[in-house]
Amino acid sequence: MKRDPAGIDEERAEAEEEAALIARIAAGESHGFGLLVDRYQRRVWWMCLRMLGDPDEADEVVQEAFVRAWERLTEFDPAQRFYPWVFTIARNRCLNAIRRRRTWGFVSLSGDDPPALAAREAAGARVEDRELGGALEQCLETLSDEQREVFDLRHGEGFKYAEIAAALEISHGTVMSRLHRAREKMRECLEGKGMTP
Amino acid sequence: MKRDPGASGGDAHVEALLDAFRSGELEDAERARVEEHLAGCARCREELAATGAWSDAFDRAYAARRAAAAELEPDWAAQRAAIVARTSARAPGGRPAFWRWAPQIALAAVAALIVGIVWRENPREEPGMASRASERVVADSAVAGSPAEPAEAPDVPARAREMPAAPPPPAAREERLEEDGADDFAKARDEDAVLHEAVPQAAVGAAQAALPPLQRFQLEAREALGARDTAAARRALDLWSDTLAPRGDTLGQRPGRPGQPAALADSLRDLLETPVRADSLPGAAE
Numbered sequence: 001m002k003r004d005p006a007g008i009d010e011e012r013a014e015a016e017e018e019a020a021l022i023a024r025i026a027a028g029e030s031h032g033f034g035l036l037v038d039r040y041q042r043r044v045w046w047m048c049l050r051m052l053g054d055p056d057e058a059d060e061v062v063q064e065a066f067v068r069a070w071e072r073l074t075e076f077d078p079a080q081r082f083y084p085w086v087f088t089i090a091r092n093r094c095l096n097a098i099r100r101r102r103t104w105g106f107v108s109l110s111g112d113d114p115p116a117l118a119a120r121e122a123a124g125a126r127v128e129d130r131e132l133g134g135a136l137e138q139c140l141e142t143l144s145d146e147q148r149e150v151f152d153l154r155h156g157e158g159f160k161y162a163e164i165a166a167a168l169e170i171s172h173g174t175v176m177s178r179l180h181r182a183r184e185k186m187r188e189c190l191e192g193k194g195m196t197p
Numbered sequence: 198m199k200r201d202p203g204a205s206g207g208d209a210h211v212e213a214l215l216d217a218f219r220s221g222e223l224e225d226a227e228r229a230r231v232e233e234h235l236a237g238c239a240r241c242r243e244e245l246a247a248t249g250a251w252s253d254a255f256d257r258a259y260a261a262r263r264a265a266a267a268e269l270e271p272d273w274a275a276q277r278a279a280i281v282a283r284t285s286a287r288a289p290g291g292r293p294a295f296w297r298w299a300p301q302i303a304l305a306a307v308a309a310l311i312v313g314i315v316w317r318e319n320p321r322e323e324p325g326m327a328s329r330a331s332e333r334v335v336a337d338s339a340v341a342g343s344p345a346e347p348a349e350a351p352d353v354p355a356r357a358r359e360m361p362a363a364p365p366p367p368a369a370r371e372e373r374l375e376e377d378g379a380d381d382f383a384k385a386r387d388e389d390a391v392l393h394e395a396v397p398q399a400a401v402g403a404a405q406a407a408l409p410p411l412q413r414f415q416l417e418a419r420e421a422l423g424a425r426d427t428a429a430a431r432r433a434l435d436l437w438s439d440t441l442a443p444r445g446d447t448l449g450q451r452p453g454r455p456g457q458p459a460a461l462a463d464s465l466r467d468l469l470e471t472p473v474r475a476d477s478l479p480g481a482a483e
Contacts, residue, residue, distance in 0.1 A: 025289055026289050028288070030284070030285060030288070030289060033281065033284060033289070034277060034280075034281050037276075037277045037280050037281065038273075038277060041273060041276055041277060041280070042270070042273065045270070045271065045276075046263060049266075049269070055269045055270075055271065059271050059276065062276065062280075063276065063279055063280050063283070066280045066284070067280060067283045067284055070284040070289055071289075073289035074289060132254075132257065132258045132261050133258055133261040133262045133265055135258070136255070136258035136259070136261075136262065137262070151255075154216075155252070155255040155256055155258075155259055156259040158256075160220070160222055161217055161222050162222070176213060176214070176217065177213065179216065180212070180213040180216075183216065183248075183251065183255075186251075186255065187251055190254075195254075197247070197250035197251045197253065197254040
């Protein structure tokens with residue numbers, strides 16, 4: 001997440017470049033869509049993996065989300081960033097997949113259960129990363145679903161406040177208060193585990 | 198340090214705003230208020246530094262999780278190729294073929310519905326030879342498996358020539374069964390007798406087989422009860438037991454007439470066990 005003034009300028013330039021790219025795609029330069037896929041598929045996939053816990057299912061949702069974004073590209077507001085938009089599409093599809101699971105039961109496409117995924121993550125990490133990642137995982141459990149969602153978007157996805165508000169369809173003030181409480185709880189939890197920033 | 202939200206009020210601390218302040222996401226007025234407050238509040242200046250440090254730690258923790266699970270990532274080039282393959286066949290904003298044709302399909306469906314309604318309603322409004330002749334021509338063509346020849350029936354209305362696949366007499370009869378007096382068994386039986394006279398039995402059977410299960414059951418049940426045909430009653434009862442009873446006997450019911458299909462099924466069972474009297478049939482009392 002870029003926070004210094006230079007970073008903010010850089011983000012603004014990226015946004016303008018992206019808006020121009022999307023305008024060209026909408027005008028017929030369809031090969032440009034591959035650039036957007038290259039740029040964002042990894043982030044979308046990780047978000048889906050966090051929600052679904054199944055890599056193969058995340059693959060499926062990412063493809064569906066980008067295809068849907070393509071189908072609706074003429075409706076895209078160039079004043080917005082592309083990623084929060086495609087993120088919202090993918091998130092809705094993940095939520096649908098989770099609802100289907102509740103109805104029909106969880107069947108992992110990759111043969112892994114979500115707990116197995118967490119174990120694989122931990123096993124592959126370096127010691128200090130494993131500690132940090134493990135503590136993060138445990139402390140995230142102390143958050144409510146609503147707090148965790150905004151916290152994930154802010155620190156896992158690098159979303160701006162306005163982007164979180166748009167993605168979750170809540171007010172800017174609600175984002176600010178939820179995120180503030182989530183950060184407080186995370187700090188207290190991590191400090192309780194002996195972690196320092 | 199106790200951290201109070203402090204997002205409102207001139208003297209309140211501004212901790213809840215510090216993360217957005219750092220990332221330059223505050224409105225001008227809010228930013229000015231935070232700057233003014235920070236200038237006179239050591240506690241909040243300290244908190245601003247801590248907010249930055251923890252934000253970086255949170256970001257690092259997420260990055261660590263991603264790095265640790267990198268082996269789970271798919272082949273991005275293949276993923277991209279799959280997406281591009283699915284989108285390159287049409288322009289952005291384009292829908293799949295079905296949606297492109299959806300408006301035309303919907304219009305065609307509405308037009309077919311209107312034609313169907315008019316076609317079903319009019320035969321009863323046009324008594325006389327023309328209507329009856331059209332039914333006979335259509336039914337004959339259904340039996341022969343060939344389209345009706347307009348030249349052989351010059352007085353047949355155009356709609357009857359256009360729709361030879363749906364023999365109207367059984368459909369019209371079934372519609373009458375479903376409307377007011379549907380449970381008026383004697384009336385339906387009389388009408389059946391008239392229609393049977395006009396329509397070959399094979400055409401009736403074929404059309405009957407194409408009816409929805411509930412309508413077919415009602416029709417077959419009434420025929421079986423009317424003729425006291427135990428074999429037909431057994432067939433109708435099988436249809437009831439296999440298809441309709443498991444669905445809870447809810448289709449086609451109307452307010453004030455609950456369980457009419459179930460009553461028919463009971464009558465069929467009675468017929469199989471004891472001879473049934475015409476005045477005991479469902480609906481005979483109404």
